[in-house]
Amino acid sequence: xxxxxxxxxxxxxxxxxxxxxxxxxxxxxxxxxxxxxxxxxxxxxxxxxxxxxxxxxxxxxxxxxxxxxxxxxxxxxxxxxxxxxxxxxxxxxxxxxxxxxxxxxxxxxxxxxxxxxxxxxxxxxxxxxxxxxxxxxxxxxxxxxxxxxxxxxxxxxxxxxxxxxxxxxxxxxxxxxxxxxxxxxxxxxxxxxxxxxxxxxxxxxxxxxxxxxxxxxxxxxxxxxxxxxxxxxxxxxxxxxxxxxxxxxxxxxxxxxxxxxxxxxxxxxxxxxxxxxxxxxxxxxxxxxxxxxxxxxxxxxxxxxxxxxxxxxxxxxxxxxxxxxxxxxxxxxxxxxxxxxxxxxxxxxx
Amino acid sequence: xxxxxxxxxxxxxxxxxxxxxxxxxxxxxxxxxxxxxxxxxxxxxxxxxxxxxxxxxxxxxxxxxxxxxxxxxxxxxxxxxxxxxxxxxxxxxxxxxxxxxxxxxxxxxxxxxxxxxxxxxxxxxxxxxxxxxxxxxxxxxxxxxxxxxxxxxxxxxxxxxxxxxxxxxxxxxxxxxxxxxxxxxxxxxxxxxxxxxxxxxxxxxxxxxxxxxxxxxxxxxxxxxxxxxxxxxxxxxxxxxxxxxxxxxxx
Numbered sequence: 001x002x003x004x005x006x007x008x009x010x011x012x013x014x015x016x017x018x019x020x021x022x023x024x025x026x027x028x029x030x031x032x033x034x035x036x037x038x039x040x041x042x043x044x045x046x047x048x049x050x051x052x053x054x055x056x057x058x059x060x061x062x063x064x065x066x067x068x069x070x071x072x073x074x075x076x077x078x079x080x081x082x083x084x085x086x087x088x089x090x091x092x093x094x095x096x097x098x099x100x101x102x103x104x105x106x107x108x109x110x111x112x113x114x115x116x117x118x119x120x121x122x123x124x125x126x127x128x129x130x131x132x133x134x135x136x137x138x139x140x141x142x143x144x145x146x147x148x149x150x151x152x153x154x155x156x157x158x159x160x161x162x163x164x165x166x167x168x169x170x171x172x173x174x175x176x177x178x179x180x181x182x183x184x185x186x187x188x189x190x191x192x193x194x195x196x197x198x199x200x201x202x203x204x205x206x207x208x209x210x211x212x213x214x215x216x217x218x219x220x221x222x223x224x225x226x227x228x229x230x231x232x233x234x235x236x237x238x239x240x241x242x243x244x245x246x247x248x249x250x251x252x253x254x255x256x257x258x259x260x261x262x263x264x265x266x267x268x269x270x271x272x273x274x275x276x277x278x279x280x281x282x283x284x285x286x287x288x289x290x291x292x293x294x295x296x297x298x299x300x301x302x303x304x305x306x307x308x309x310x311x312x313x314x315x316x317x318x319x320x321x322x323x324x325x326x327x328x329x330x331x332x333x334x335x336x337x338x339x340x341x342x343x344x345x346x347x348x349x350x
Numbered sequence: 351x352x353x354x355x356x357x358x359x360x361x362x363x364x365x366x367x368x369x370x371x372x373x374x375x376x377x378x379x380x381x382x383x384x385x386x387x388x389x390x391x392x393x394x395x396x397x398x399x400x401x402x403x404x405x406x407x408x409x410x411x412x413x414x415x416x417x418x419x420x421x422x423x424x425x426x427x428x429x430x431x432x433x434x435x436x437x438x439x440x441x442x443x444x445x446x447x448x449x450x451x452x453x454x455x456x457x458x459x460x461x462x463x464x465x466x467x468x469x470x471x472x473x474x475x476x477x478x479x480x481x482x483x484x485x486x487x488x489x490x491x492x493x494x495x496x497x498x499x500x501x502x503x504x505x506x507x508x509x510x511x512x513x514x515x516x517x518x519x520x521x522x523x524x525x526x527x528x529x530x531x532x533x534x535x536x537x538x539x540x541x542x543x544x545x546x547x548x549x550x551x552x553x554x555x556x557x558x559x560x561x562x563x564x565x566x567x568x569x570x571x572x573x574x575x576x577x578x579x580x581x582x583x584x585x586x587x588x589x590x591x592x593x594x595x596x597x598x599x600x601x
Contacts, residue, residue, distance in 0.1 A: 170409075173433040174362070177452035181368025189364075232362045270361075273388045273411045300509050302498050312511065316530075330531050331509035333500065339509065 029056035032127050047102045054098030059090030059128040083132050091124030178232050193231045200224035207254035215282055216248040221258050229265050236275025243282045250289055251348045253318055259311035260293040260341050268297025268338050289347045295338040357384045359392035360407035377463050389413025396422045408432040416485045423478055447481050495548035499527055501534035516565050516581050517588055518543055520558040556591040569598045
């Protein structure tokens, strides 16, 4: 459905650009004629103007004609050859046509006036090549801008995906199903769970819009997330969050810990019949912030879930974009059971 | 009229009680003879009570609802309960095994009850095996290949995702693992690793080296014909021995 729309837009765009470039071309031709008249070349301004316009538009036309050819190849050398050929043909054709227009016959052109003819052709080639070069470069720049826009779009999309992955449907519907269930049997708890859910939505939505959040804010997301599971899993889920007061205002990338806690619940505790405990610990170590998430769940099965698929890759990528090699993330076996994830990032506070 | 007996299995208490409550109001003749909090409990309960119907949550700790139904095929009718149609349950005929989406609505539950009553009256019970087979295929997307390497490091055991490993190199008695976070030593031999890793991703390129093909940036070829593998963001490179150079001939 959207495709024809986009195509029409494209056509309008090129038509507009086509008209603009034709006007620009006429201007440049006039300027060249003025310049040549000023240095007393040729036979007066009028003759120079006519020939200049003919040459300019011939080269322009030849360039337009070879665009499909030009676009078919990606090799710069071939592209240059195509443009040079177009300029050559355009310059010769323009000179011949122009001399007709100002009343010089072809016989004279290739007879006594041959030196003049070659001069005009050479000038045509010189200016034609110059102008073509500028046009092509401008085209390149706009392509580059397009690429940059696309890169930005990709970054935005991945951000959106981040938000979506965190609001994965299974989690969403399970939470709603629990609230629905509690409405009949335990309305007070249903109300409490709904409030926790709202708190989680609010804090994670806010976090997803920011470039950085404070550790205290991130812990709000984490706490409400775990609380939702605590209602669902009952006594199978216990947790402890340890955030020293001195670190509350330290800024970290948003939603850094939440996916780690999600992994701990999903892969560690939820699948375990006995459940277990989750701890989140924040420490300051030599100008770095160390964040540790542990679970006492089933631990990693060597053939088990794919480690890079579960948000860890995303976190790693974000860390390396933000901090280069200064940030680290690694997994260890927790003692006596479960997984321990450590993230270390440079301490930043605003 | 003979009472119909059923069990409910779900790891979440609120969801069990909600279903029990709904069933009580929509199907007064149904007796809930037991509830289970995980797969094993559900299977024990089914074997002990031999109910007419089992309402099974699909994702439970231990055994999944599908696994329970597989193990207890023929004992009773099954209704699968799931929060999200990630298991593509909708694709399966509701005739063989019904399913409910959480939160369970009155309308849908009444529809399911009608089907269950019809099926209890009919004999014999429908054949579930093909449906279960398809369902468990959807469920067990779990990879068969090695996904994690456990390496002793300082006083802990590091867990390294194989996707983060550039290559494995045989060194004396051990194998060196070159990962994003550094080098680790493990006891597993290259031969063992070769058997356990996904062969589509991990290639033997030398008598003493296995490489993660996904992290290769480029392969250079010298005038003498030796191929060298280079990685992104890593100064180390690997030489491909002649016996394995055919792997890169097309590159």
